[in-house]
Structure formats: C-alpha cells, structure tokens
Amino acid sequence: MxxxxxxxxxxxxxxxxxxxxxxxxxxxxxxxxxxxxxxxxxxxxxxxxEIHKLLDLESKPILVAINNDTNWDEFVSFISTKDSTWFNETIGNELEIYDADYLGAYDAQKNFLIRTPTPSIKTIDFIPKHAMDLLNVEGIKKFYLKIPDGIVEVTGAAIHPSDDPLKNKTKTSGYFFVVRLIDSDFLKNIQKTTSSSVQFIDVKEKLPPEKHTISSIYQLKDAENKVVGTLLFKRNFEVYxxxxxxxxxxxxxxxxxxxxxxxxxxxxxxxxxxxxxxxxxxxxxxxxxxxxxxxxxxxxxxxxxxxxxxxQKIELINAKIKAEEGDRLKSSFLANLSHEIRTPMNAINGFTDLIINTNINETEKLEYLNIIEKSGKNLVSIIDDLIEMSKIDSNQLKPNFAVVNLESCVNELYETIKVTIVNKAIEFLLIKSSKPAEFNIVTDDIKLKQVIINLLTNAIKFTDEGFVTFGYEIDEKNELIHFTIRDTGLGIDEEEHKNIFDRFKRVDSDVSIKVGGLGLGLAISKAYVELLGGTISLESKIGEGSTFYFSIPLKYSKSDHITVRSINNEEVVKSEKEVILIAEDDNINFLLFQKMMQNKCYEIIRAINGKEAVDICLNNPNIDLVLMDIKMPIMDGFEALEQIQPIRPNLPIIAQTAYSSSEDKERIEAAGFSDYITKPLSRERLFELITKYLDKSTNNELH
Structure with missing residues (x-):
C-alpha cells in the first residue's frame, strides 16, 4: 500500500x-x-x-559655404551684370571647396545664367522652377534630382544682399545651386563616413531579410518630396x-x-x-x-x-557631440575668417573708390592712402597666418637647425620691436639673463624669433599701460633654455587657459574684437615650440596681466666663447645712374617698380620672363643689379639664377617673391640669391637693398 x-x-x-x-x-x-x-x-x-545624422553632418560644410556666398553683395551685382569672368574666377574656382560637380546661377526670373561643371555633368539647365519657388520661402534647401547624367544631390540658396539677413523673398536677386553627382566616388565617400556598404535599390524593390545584417533605407527626395532613388546601407550584425x-x-x-x-x-x-x-x-x-x-x-x-x-551608445553620443562641436567651431572660425578678410578689403575698396571718384584734398588723400596701406598689411598678415597654419596641419614644417648667437638674437629682437611701440604708455624692457649663453647654440632661429615676436606682439597689443618684458635663462642642469614674456595688460580668464592655444577657439573680448585678427598667433607659436622640441604654458588673471613661459632644448655648437654683435644702424646712401634689370611678368607690378624708382637716377630695363632675363644679363655687361621674380612663365627665377651665376658670379641678384614662409625664404637663400624682398613691396626695404648691393658692386670694382 x-x-x-x-x-x-x-x-x-x-x-x-x-x-x-x-x-x-x-x-x-x-x-x-x-x-x-x-x-x-x-x-x-x-x-x-546614425546614418541620417552622419549624412546631415556630411552636408553641413556645403550649407555653411553656400550661405556665405549667397549673402554677398558682389554676387548680387553679378546677377545684374552677368559678368562671366567674375563668376568663373571667384565662384567657379570653388568647385573643390564645395567638393561638387556643378555650380550654377539663375536670375530672379528663374532664367539660367551660367554654370561651372566637371566633365561628369554635361546637362546644362536642369533645376526645376518650383524648386526656386521653395527657396524664396526656405532660403536654403537640399533635394535630389534625376537627370540624364544620373541622380544628383542639389543644394540651393536664394541670393540676397548682405544687408538682408532675414532673406526677405521680395529682395531675392537670384538663385545659386551646388550639385554633386551620386556616382561611385560619392558612394565610396559615404561608405567610408558611415562604415557600411552602400548601394542603390529600386524604390519599389522589397528587401529580403538577411541574417546577421542590419540595414537602413535613405530615400532621395526631390523638391516636391517625391522619391527619385533610394540608398540602402548595410552593416554586419554579429549576434548569434x-x-x-x-x-x-x-x-x-x-x-x-x-x-x-x-x-x-x-x-x-x-x-x-x-x-x-x-x-x-x-x-x-x-x-x-x-x-x-x-x-x-x-x-x-x-x-x-x-x-x-x-x-556603442556612449561612443555614438560622444562622436555626435564631438562632430557637432567641431562643426560649430569650424563654422565660427570660417565666419570670423570671412569677417577678418572682408574688413580690410572693405577699407581698401571703399577708400580707393573715394580717391578715384570724389574730390578730396591732399591731406584727405594721404590719410586714405595710409588706411589702404595699413589694411593691405593686415590682409597679408591674415593670409600668412592661414598659410602657416595649413602647413602645420599638413606636417610640412621641419626645423632648419643652425648655429645661433642667442644673446645677439635677443638684442636684435628688442631693438626691432622697441621702435614699433608708439602711442602707448608702456615700458618695454629686456631682462638681462643672470647667466647669458657663453657659446653659440643650435636651433632654428627663424622659428624661435617668430615665437618671441608673436608673444611680444600679443602682449603689446593687449597692454595699454604698465610694462612688457622678456628675457631668457640658461638651465644647464636640465639642458633647457627658459624664455619668459610678461605684461601688465588685460589678462585672460582662467577658464579660457585651456583654449588659448586652440586655433578654432579664439578668446573673444571687447579688446580682441577691436584689435582684430584670426587669433592664430598663439596656435602657431605652440606648434613652433613643439617643433623645436620644447613646451609652452601661461599664467594669467583678469586685470593683472599675463606671463607666457616656453622652453627649448639647450644644445651648444662648440666650446669657443662668443661676442655679442652690435645692431647695424648704417644710413642708406643713394646710387646714381646704375643699370637695374627688373624681371617681372606682371605689368601692374612692373609699373609699381617704375613709379617707386622714377625719382631715382637708375636706368631701368625689363624682362618679362626668366629666359629673357638670362639673355639680357649675358649680353649686357652694364647690368649692375637684378630684381628677379620667382614665379615667371617659360623659365622661373630659380632656373634663371642657375644660368646667370656661372657667367656673372659677382652680379647681385635679389629675389622678389609673393611667398613669405620661413621654408620659402630658406629655399631662396639656399639657391644663392644675394637677398630677397617679399610682396607686397616695401619702398623703404627696396631702396635699402638696392643701395646695399650697388655699393658692394662698386667697392668690388674699385678693388
């Protein structure tokens, strides 16, 4: 139981x-x-x-650039004048900037005006009128079209005067379109950006389910919101x-x-x-x-x-935040760049127009010309900073180490900068080192000088009264040279210290806005110091001033003691009836030389290319000096120098160049030119060089 x-x-x-x-x-x-x-x-x-966010971010630079171009008075003027030369030289050259295949412009009546295409787009006029109607409402719009050349991405914007920030549709002057062909290269770029495979699929095609794969559909819609094509994105999804x-x-x-x-x-x-x-x-x-x-x-x-x-969620959020921040900073930088370039250009164009088209007395004329000269120098300074920053970003800069007399280098900088301080109650001092360098050192003196000049210029710019000092100390124990630049100026908020050397994060204040500039000087200085193997830092408080410290490696060249050279302050002496050959292919630049030298007793001969300059030098023994342009047709300045030097080794040849970076200067010196002068030309520098080398030539003949 x-x-x-x-x-x-x-x-x-x-x-x-x-x-x-x-x-x-x-x-x-x-x-x-x-x-x-x-x-x-x-x-x-x-x-x-992720796909939609990345595609939106990929199109953001085009939206920023097209917004800047279409809110431009010169573009508005072009719609009226239909000056194709202006469009081709100014807007047509921006194909690479937009990374586009077609740039086209229409007038306010939606009539086609002009285009700049790549060979991949042969269709001339394909923008629908109703799309332009939408631009009157939305201002900027991106859509897609199917044309004989394929499906294209079109970004369009209405053209408005700069004084119409709200883009009133009644003031629409015309329309501008940036077109990119969705070809294999376009898809490869998207594929790389999204880290996924991309392919076209038919709009009506039904997607078969795939194992271990995730996909996303991105519809390409035209201006009327009709689908003209579909992109299929796929990525492996290894979950078993x-x-x-x-x-x-x-x-x-x-x-x-x-x-x-x-x-x-x-x-x-x-x-x-x-x-x-x-x-x-x-x-x-x-x-x-x-x-x-x-x-x-x-x-x-x-x-x-x-x-x-x-x-992956956190990484995606961080990547999104970083991308948005980078895009915001770059957009801000580009906007600031546009402002800084247009400001001196506005002064140059405006005062030039006043001089040409209005009746002014000589005093006003001289005042306007001084403003134009100052604005031109500001514009050149901005361009130089941009070029230098571009070389730093692309790792093209390399230090050119040489033997340097440090004490003389510092003294020369002090004497040079001291005479530039005017209209400010500033005491500018050179702090003598308690232990000066006893021997020559090995470093790149051009980049070292540029760092000191940048820091001193900044200190003087933001100091209205008090003092600005600089000096150095030798640290033989740690094999370093410590430089200090101190001022009693505006000072920098501690929260901004981390951004002060960032090229895209300019510290804005009333004073910085007033003095202008892109704020690249400190970023360039930091890059130079690190290139020399050193470090840079700062201490600063609002209202108390700033102190910048930077150190570079100490490396002596030899054991011989050195003596400090004195500053050369010799007066310029005029020459008479010497023959000067000017090798210059640009008529305006040659005219400028003629006008600068018309009151001097020089005989001027012109060569319009390098080959002609060689022939004149070899066939005319009376040539006393040559001003040689570097970039010329048929034969450039370097090639011409190579042919002239063996025959006339004592003939002074001065390079004139629009290149201004330290590497370009080093190349000119290495080639064997007697000296160089950069464009825009300085009249004082020109006559200083002419007098210097004509005197040398005369002394050589006497001996």
Whole structure:
C-alpha cells in the first residue's frame, strides 16, 4: 500500500516537474527570442539614426559655404551684370571647396545664367522652377534630382544682399545651386563616413531579410518630396542566438536524465539570468549587466552584448557631440575668417573708390592712402597666418637647425620691436639673463624669433599701460633654455587657459574684437615650440596681466666663447645712374617698380620672363643689379639664377617673391640669391637693398 501510495506521488512529482520544466523551457525560449528581437530592434534604430545624422553632418560644410556666398553683395551685382569672368574666377574656382560637380546661377526670373561643371555633368539647365519657388520661402534647401547624367544631390540658396539677413523673398536677386553627382566616388565617400556598404535599390524593390545584417533605407527626395532613388546601407550584425536555442534543447534532455539536480538549480541557472535580461531590457540597469556577465554560458555572452551595446551608445553620443562641436567651431572660425578678410578689403575698396571718384584734398588723400596701406598689411598678415597654419596641419614644417648667437638674437629682437611701440604708455624692457649663453647654440632661429615676436606682439597689443618684458635663462642642469614674456595688460580668464592655444577657439573680448585678427598667433607659436622640441604654458588673471613661459632644448655648437654683435644702424646712401634689370611678368607690378624708382637716377630695363632675363644679363655687361621674380612663365627665377651665376658670379641678384614662409625664404637663400624682398613691396626695404648691393658692386670694382 505504501508503494501504491508513493508511486502516484512519484508519478505526480515527475509529471508536475515535467510540466514545470516545459513551462520553464517555453519561458526561456520566449525571453531569448524577445532578447534577440529587442537587441536587433535597438541596433537597427541606432544604425538608422546614425546614418541620417552622419549624412546631415556630411552636408553641413556645403550649407555653411553656400550661405556665405549667397549673402554677398558682389554676387548680387553679378546677377545684374552677368559678368562671366567674375563668376568663373571667384565662384567657379570653388568647385573643390564645395567638393561638387556643378555650380550654377539663375536670375530672379528663374532664367539660367551660367554654370561651372566637371566633365561628369554635361546637362546644362536642369533645376526645376518650383524648386526656386521653395527657396524664396526656405532660403536654403537640399533635394535630389534625376537627370540624364544620373541622380544628383542639389543644394540651393536664394541670393540676397548682405544687408538682408532675414532673406526677405521680395529682395531675392537670384538663385545659386551646388550639385554633386551620386556616382561611385560619392558612394565610396559615404561608405567610408558611415562604415557600411552602400548601394542603390529600386524604390519599389522589397528587401529580403538577411541574417546577421542590419540595414537602413535613405530615400532621395526631390523638391516636391517625391522619391527619385533610394540608398540602402548595410552593416554586419554579429549576434548569434542559435547557440542559445541549442542549449535549451540540451537542458530539457539533461533534465529528464537528472531531474533532481535541475530542480535544485533551476532558479540559479535559469530564472536569475532571465531576470537580469529583463531588467536590462526594461531599464538598461548597468549593475544587472555586470551580474549577467558573471553568469555562465550564453547568458554571459548576452551580458557582453548588452555591455558592448551600451558602449556603442556612449561612443555614438560622444562622436555626435564631438562632430557637432567641431562643426560649430569650424563654422565660427570660417565666419570670423570671412569677417577678418572682408574688413580690410572693405577699407581698401571703399577708400580707393573715394580717391578715384570724389574730390578730396591732399591731406584727405594721404590719410586714405595710409588706411589702404595699413589694411593691405593686415590682409597679408591674415593670409600668412592661414598659410602657416595649413602647413602645420599638413606636417610640412621641419626645423632648419643652425648655429645661433642667442644673446645677439635677443638684442636684435628688442631693438626691432622697441621702435614699433608708439602711442602707448608702456615700458618695454629686456631682462638681462643672470647667466647669458657663453657659446653659440643650435636651433632654428627663424622659428624661435617668430615665437618671441608673436608673444611680444600679443602682449603689446593687449597692454595699454604698465610694462612688457622678456628675457631668457640658461638651465644647464636640465639642458633647457627658459624664455619668459610678461605684461601688465588685460589678462585672460582662467577658464579660457585651456583654449588659448586652440586655433578654432579664439578668446573673444571687447579688446580682441577691436584689435582684430584670426587669433592664430598663439596656435602657431605652440606648434613652433613643439617643433623645436620644447613646451609652452601661461599664467594669467583678469586685470593683472599675463606671463607666457616656453622652453627649448639647450644644445651648444662648440666650446669657443662668443661676442655679442652690435645692431647695424648704417644710413642708406643713394646710387646714381646704375643699370637695374627688373624681371617681372606682371605689368601692374612692373609699373609699381617704375613709379617707386622714377625719382631715382637708375636706368631701368625689363624682362618679362626668366629666359629673357638670362639673355639680357649675358649680353649686357652694364647690368649692375637684378630684381628677379620667382614665379615667371617659360623659365622661373630659380632656373634663371642657375644660368646667370656661372657667367656673372659677382652680379647681385635679389629675389622678389609673393611667398613669405620661413621654408620659402630658406629655399631662396639656399639657391644663392644675394637677398630677397617679399610682396607686397616695401619702398623703404627696396631702396635699402638696392643701395646695399650697388655699393658692394662698386667697392668690388674699385678693388
């Protein structure tokens, strides 16, 4: 009877245990499939959001650039004048800037005016009129079109005067369009940006499901919001749930073999991990993910997937924030650049127009010319900074180490800068070193001087009263030279210290806005110091002034003691009736030389290219000096120098060049030119060089 009573209980236990396990199995299977669907759904949503964000960011530079160009008075004037030369030279040259295949302009009546295409787009006029109507409302719009050359991305903007920031549609002067052909190169660029495969698909095509792949559809819509094409983005999604399913089958077989063991550990091995998955899916609980990773089998793998998924979310958010910040900073920099370039250009154009078209007395004329000269120098300074920053970014700069007399170098800088300080109650001091350099050092003196000049110029610019000092100390123990530039000027907020050397983060204040500039001097100085193997830092407080410190390696060239050279202040002496050859292909530049030298007793001969300059020098022994342009047709200045020097080694040849970087100057000196003068030309510098080398030539002849 006991057996009979016990047996039904055992059967009931087995049956109830089986029912329990079957229910547990289906629950586990359900939660696994739910996790699979949830992870896949979240990943697809993230991928789709990422694709749309990245494509929007990829188009942002074009929107910024086209907004600047279409809010330009000269562009408005072009619509009226239809000056194709202006368009081709000013706007047509921006194909590379826009990275586009077609630039086109229409007038206010939507009539086609002009285009600048690449060979890939042969269609001339394909912008629909209704798209231009939309621009009157929206100002700027991006859409897609299907043309004979293929599907293109079109970014259009209405052209307005600069005094119409609200872009009133009644003031629309015309329309400007930037077009990019969606070809293989375009797709490769998007593929690289999104880290996924990209392909065209038919609008009506139905996508077959693919295992371990996530995809996103990006519809290309025209101005009327009609789909003209579709891009399919795909990325591998390596999440495998088959092993989990197989494990579930193994569990149910193992259960019937060892029922008691499975019953004892069901909660630990099954329910608890599933509860963790539920908590992760419902709340994203990080503690639950860590506990899930500590479990065994596929649950630990799922925990790793959840953790990786969270990391990808954070990385995507950080990348988005960084991209938006970088885009904002670059847009701000470009806007500031546009302002800084247009400011001196406005002065140059405006006062030139006043001189030409109005009746003014000589005093006003001289005042206007001084303003034009100052604005021109400011514009050249901005361009020089941009070129130097571009070389730094592309790693084209290399130090040119040479033997340098440090004490003489510092004294020369002091004497040079001292005479430039006018109209300011500033005491400018050179702090003598307690232990001056006893020997020549090895460094790049051009870059070292530029760093000191940049820091001193900044200090003087932002100091109205008090003092500006600089000096150096030798640290032989650590083999360093420490430089210090101190001022009692405006000072810098401590929160801005971290941004002061960043090229895109200009510290704006009333004074910095007033003095102007791109704020690249400190970024260039930091790059130069690091190029020399040193470091730079600052201490500053608002209202108390600033102190910049930088150090470079100390390396002596030899053991001989040195003497400090005195500053050369010799007076310029005039020459008479000497023959000067000016090799210059540009008529305006040659005219400038003639006007500068018309009151001097020089005989001027012109060569319009390098070959002609060589022929004149070899056939005319009366040539006393040559002003050689570097960039000329047929034969450039370097090639001409190579042919003249062997025949006339004592003939002074001065290079005249529009290049102004330290590397260009080093190349000119290495080529063997007697000296150089940079454009824009300085009249004082020109006559200083002419007098110097004509006197040398005369002395050589006497000896």
């Amino acid at each position: 006991t057996v009979k009573k016990t047996f039904p209980k055992i059967l009931w236990l087995i049956f109830s245990s089986s029912i329990f396990f079957i229910i547990l199995y289906f629950a586990l299977f359900y939660y696994t499939k739910k996790a699979e669907k949830q992870v896949y759904k979240v990943s697809v949503e993230q991928f789709d959001n 749930f088959e092993n989990t399913t197989n494990l579930l089958y193994a569990i149910i077989i193992t259960f019937f073999i060892n029922l008691l063991i499975n019953l004892a550990y069901t909660r630990k091995l099954v329910y608890y991990p599933l509860d963790l998955i539920r908590r992760v899916l419902e709340t994203g609980n990080k503690k639950a993910i860590q506990e899930l990773k500590k479990t065994t089998g596929e649950f630990s793998y799922i925990g790793n997937l959840f953790e990786e998924n969270n990391k």
